[in-house]
Amino acid sequence: RTKIASLSEKNIDETVLLSARLQTSRPTGNKKNFIVLRQGTVTAQAVLTVDETKISKQMQKFSCGITSESLVLVEAKVVKALQQVTSCTIQDVELQIEKLHVISAAARLPFSLEDATRPDEDYEKDPALVRVALATRLDHRPIDLRTTTNHAIFRMQHGVCKLFREYLEQHDFVEIHTPKLLGAASEGGANVFKVEYFNETAFLAQSPQFYKQMMITSDFAKVFEIGTVFRAENSQSHRHMTEYVSLDMEMEFEEHYHEVLDVFDGLLVHILKGLKERYTDEIAVIKKQFPFEDFEFLDKSLRLTYPEAVKMLRDAGVEFGDYDDMNTAQERILGKLVKEKYHTDFFMLDKFPLAVRPFYTMPDPARPGYSNSYDFFMRGEEILSGAQRVHNAAMLQKRAEENDPPIDPTTIQPYLDAFKFGAPPHAGGALGMERVLMLFLDLGNIRRTSLFPRDPNRLGP
Numbered sequence: 001r002t003k004i005a006s007l008s009e010k011n012i013d014e015t016v017l018l019s020a021r022l023q024t025s026r027p028t029g030n031k032k033n034f035i036v037l038r039q040g041t042v043t044a045q046a047v048l049t050v051d052e053t054k055i056s057k058q059m060q061k062f063s064c065g066i067t068s069e070s071l072v073l074v075e076a077k078v079v080k081a082l083q084q085v086t087s088c089t090i091q092d093v094e095l096q097i098e099k100l101h102v103i104s105a106a107a108r109l110p111f112s113l114e115d116a117t118r119p120d121e122d123y124e125k126d127p128a129l130v131r132v133a134l135a136t137r138l139d140h141r142p143i144d145l146r147t148t149t150n151h152a153i154f155r156m157q158h159g160v161c162k163l164f165r166e167y168l169e170q171h172d173f174v175e176i177h178t179p180k181l182l183g184a185a186s187e188g189g190a191n192v193f194k195v196e197y198f199n200e201t202a203f204l205a206q207s208p209q210f211y212k213q214m215m216i217t218s219d220f221a222k223v224f225e226i227g228t229v230f231r232a233e234n235s236q237s238h239r240h241m242t243e244y245v246s247l248d249m250e251m252e253f254e255e256h257y258h259e260v261l262d263v264f265d266g267l268l269v270h271i272l273k274g275l276k277e278r279y280t281d282e283i284a285v286i287k288k289q290f291p292f293e294d295f296e297f298l299d300k301s302l303r304l305t306y307p308e309a310v311k312m313l314r315d316a317g318v319e320f321g322d323y324d325d326m327n328t329a330q331e332r333i334l335g336k337l338v339k340e341k342y343h344t345d346f347f348m349l350d351k352f353p354l355a356v357r358p359f360y361t362m363p364d365p366a367r368p369g370y371s372n373s374y375d376f377f378m379r380g381e382e383i384l385s386g387a388q389r390v391h392n393a394a395m396l397q398k399r400a401e402e403n404d405p406p407i408d409p410t411t412i413q414p415y416l417d418a419f420k421f422g423a424p425p426h427a428g429g430a431l432g433m434e435r436v437l438m439l440f441l442d443l444g445n446i447r448r449t450s451l452f453p454r455d456p457n458r459l460g461p
């Protein structure tokens with residue numbers, strides 16, 4: 001069977017057999033029916049015309065009754081399009097239908113895919129058009145995922161993971177798969193889902209944190225994981241979900257944790273360049289519905305220290321304490337300031353205040369109150385968080401006990417014990433898969449880059 005995408009003027013006069021979805025059907029009079037056929041993101045116009053030989057009047061009537069989104073089998077002749085069909089991806093040729101069968105009829109859809117792919121500016125021009133709210137789409141996600149925009153988005157999501165894996169494999173990292181059902185909370189207690197586990201309580205992993213570090217104590221030296229994590233965060237924000245895909249890495253370093261920052265730089269630029277260069281078609285499709293300014297980045301992320309960022313915020317009139325944590329609004333202001341000054345949407349902050357980081361973070365030996373930890377940002381929002389880790393068992397236990405609220409060491413004993421038998425200096429971090437794509441495409445809501453998003457109000461489909 002023929003792929004619509006392969007059709008061009010060189011196929012004119014050929015007869016092809018293809019299966020596709022009937023996207024729309026528009027009869028004119030009782031002799032012609034203009035049909036748009038779709039395979040994935042590719043569409044072509046097909047015309048069914050009543051004639052003496054191949055197409056009867058009954059056939060034309062039958063074709064008008066085929067519901068949108070039904071799967072059809074078509075035999076057709078490829079002809080030159082009378083005028084370019086700008087609404088279809090195949091523009092120079094169209095299909096003259098000779099035979100048409102329904103493979104699988106579709107029931108009436110809760111919304112039309114045409115409505116679901118309209119850009120916002122269409123509604124502004126013509127308020128009579130139907131706007132399909134995000135919640136409605138998510139309620140009927142399998143249908144919504146058929147839109148060309150969603151095909152493009154989720155091909156690019158695949159790209160994020162592929163590029164992440166590709167770069168780390170090239171740099172001798174080993175892919176690991178750590179447990180998601182845990183006997184104790186992985187980040188020390190907060191925001192954790194409890195599940196019944198026979199006669200006990202288990203916790204869903206918030207992060208592979210402890211396990212990726214334990215792999216370092218097992219001398220694997222460089223590891224990464226692409227896996228689902230769970231966060232019991234009661235937040236309805238545009239960038240938090242209760243389940244998301246975490247792209248984690250952890251590695252030993254020789255002299256300084258900035259060796260790990262160099263790897264992150266190379267990795268993130270590989271992902272950004274890969275998305276930009278390998279997904280030009282997808283980006284063009286997405287821009288039609290969600291226009292956005294191209295993501296600007298340099299060959300390396302811009303590096304600032306936390307105190308430098310605090311100074312930039314204060315100079316711009318934002319009240320900010322030396323050791324305050326940055327909220328989303330402040331991050332965005334910083335993003336704007338960085339963009340104005342350095343012309344990049346991609347930057348990182350090094351040396352976060354120790355008090356705002358998890359207990360396993362290494363304090364900065366040179367600057368009391370600060371830590372050897374970092375976040376990377378895209379368009380002024382955090383996409384990656386990481387740090388050098390405490391690799392001394394006694395110090396790690398002390399930091400757990402002094403945590404606010406304190407962590408009972410016995411609840412994380414196997415993790416603490418792993419460091420008693422010698423552990424190399426190491427650092428790592430985790431990147432939110434859905435966030436990277438949301439921010440690269442400037443989509444404004446993380447639910448648009450999650451196949452079946454989960455938040456405090458959504459547990460289905």
Ligand code: AMO
Pocket residue numbers: 206207209231233239240241242243244246248382383384385386387428429430431432433434435446
């Ligand atoms: P953190 O909790 O900052 O760090 O998460 C790392 C990255 O994961 C993404 N992210 C989220 N994405 C969607 N919904 C959420 N609720 C959510 N929470 C976080 C963000 C964030 O930058 N163990 C550490 C990482 C490390 O130090 O290696 C951790 O998980 O993009």
